[in-house]
Structures are given as C-alpha cells and as structure tokens.
Amino acid sequence: MLFAFEHISYDLGIDPVRHINVSGSLHEGEVLVVRGPSGAGKSTLMRILAKLQTNKGGRVHLRGESWDHIPPPYWRCQVHYLAQKTVLFDGTIASNLARPFEIRIHSDKVFKIKLAQDLMEQLLLPPALWEQDAKTLSGGEAARVALIRAMLIDPAILLLDEPTAALDDQAREVFYSLLKKWLKTPGRAAMLISHNHDYQTLDWVSFLDIVPS
Numbered sequence: 001m002l003f004a005f006e007h008i009s010y011d012l013g014i015d016p017v018r019h020i021n022v023s024g025s026l027h028e029g030e031v032l033v034v035r036g037p038s039g040a041g042k043s044t045l046m047r048i049l050a051k052l053q054t055n056k057g058g059r060v061h062l063r064g065e066s067w068d069h070i071p072p073p074y075w076r077c078q079v080h081y082l083a084q085k086t087v088l089f090d091g092t093i094a095s096n097l098a099r100p101f102e103i104r105i106h107s108d109k110v111f112k113i114k115l116a117q118d119l120m121e122q123l124l125l126p127p128a129l130w131e132q133d134a135k136t137l138s139g140g141e142a143a144r145v146a147l148i149r150a151m152l153i154d155p156a157i158l159l160l161d162e163p164t165a166a167l168d169d170q171a172r173e174v175f176y177s178l179l180k181k182w183l184k185t186p187g188r189a190a191m192l193i194s195h196n197h198d199y200q201t202l203d204w205v206s207f208l209d210i211v212p213s
C-alpha cells in the first residue's frame with residue numbers, strides 16, 4: 001500500500017455540525033475519486049491530507065511512514081494538493097514554474113526546463129506562454145500551468161481538486177492522458193475530485209464517498 005488514511009475525522013459547519021470520519025487507501029498507479037455533494041467536505045479532506053488544515057483525529061501513512069514524524073513542508077513535497085482555485089505568482093510562466101525550486105525544501109531538486117516545456121506541449125500550451133505574465137492567462141491555461149508546477153515537484157501523491165473544471169474537452173482529454181502517463185512511474189498515485197465524471201479513460205479508478213454522520 002502506497003498511501004493510507006484511517007478514521008480522518010473533522011467537523012463541517014456550525015449549526016448543525018456535520019461530523020465526517022473517513023478512511024481510504026491507494027496503491028501505486030491508482031486514482032481514488034472522492035465523491036459527495038457540494039459542501040460534503042471533499043476539498044476539506046484533501047487539505048487535511050496535505051497538512052494544510054488540521055483535523056480532529058486519524059492516522060495517515062505514506063509508504064508505511066506516519067505523517068506524525070514529517071514536518072508539514074516536507075510532507076507537502078510528497079503529498080501535493082492542487083487547489084480548485086488556481087494560484088499563480090506575479091511574473092512569467094517560466095518564473096512560476098521555477099519558483100518552487102528556489103525554496104530550501106526543494107534544494108535537492110533541479111528545475112528541469114526541458115521537462116517543463118515538454119509538459120506544456122503535452123497540455124497544448126503554446127511555447128510563447130513561457131514568457132507571458134501569469135496574470136494574463138485564461139482560467140484553463142492557469143489550471144494547466146499549476147498542474148505542470150505540481151508535477152515538476154514530483155510528489156508521490158497528487159491531490160487534484162476539480163482539476164478539469166476550467167478545461168475544454170480537448171484540454172481535458174490531454175490532461176487525463178498526461179495523468180495516466182504520470183501514474184505509470186512507480187511510487188505514484190492520485191486522488192481526484194471531479195463533478196464532470198470525466199475520468200473514464202484512467203486505467204485504475206476506485207471511489208470514496210463522503211457521508212456525514
């Protein structure tokens with residue numbers, strides 16, 4: 001088992017409070033689709049699993065190692081949350097993609113320009129975007145740049161929160177084909193939230209339904 005979470009518990013809302021207690025696991029190459037109605041707590045679960053938000057209880061293991069022993073910034077290098085709302089920094093696309101490698105926790109990694117440009121091509125982003133200001137990107141372009149930035153960091157687990165919401169049909173198709181390819185490298189898996197149910201082309205999908213108690 002690559003990634004496992006047991007009895008992750010958290011509360012949603014104020015009155016009434018909804019309690020969530022959820023468990024799941026991921027093998028290498030698997031995509032766990034998190035389902036539930038709007039407001040069910042799907043994004044909250046992903047943010048908890050990425051150590052971006054606290055929870056009331058539960059255990060998480062990556063390759064058998066408990067998250068208790070790993071400081072959040074290091075954990076997030078391995079378990080990376082790609083937010084529903086794309087966040088890019090001021091500056092060009094190139095500088096956005098290079099930025100994570102300027103911080104200390106990624107000092108053991110190298111920014112691979114050729115790989116970044118290959119990924120842009122695979123996601124149908126024109127080479128001219130490289131020097132374009134991130135502020136000027138469309139929603140769909142920005143979402144694809146954020147995915148490339150996440151892939152360059154090379155996490156074990158990608159937590160994808162509605163990654164195709166801003167993409168047209170063709171961009172969705174290339175997104176899933178890139179994700180499929182990414183999952184073929186050993187030691188990788190993903191969780192996915194998608195209201196479009198557009199993940200049929202993936203090889204190995206299982207489901208996790210969030211049900212409040």
Ligand SMILES: Nc1ncnc2c1ncn2[C@@H]1O[C@H](COP(=O)(O)OP(=O)(O)OP(=O)(O)O)[C@@H](O)[C@H]1O
Nearest residue numbers: 012013036037038039040041042043044045084193
């Ligand atoms: N920071 C916050 N403060 C207060 N309430 C919050 C906060 N974050 C989330 N919530 C609430 O928690 C609930 C779950 O939110 P969450 O974003 O996890 O749902 P979701 O299942 O991902 O929904 P959607 O499918 O609409 O994106 C919602 O009712 C939301 O309003």
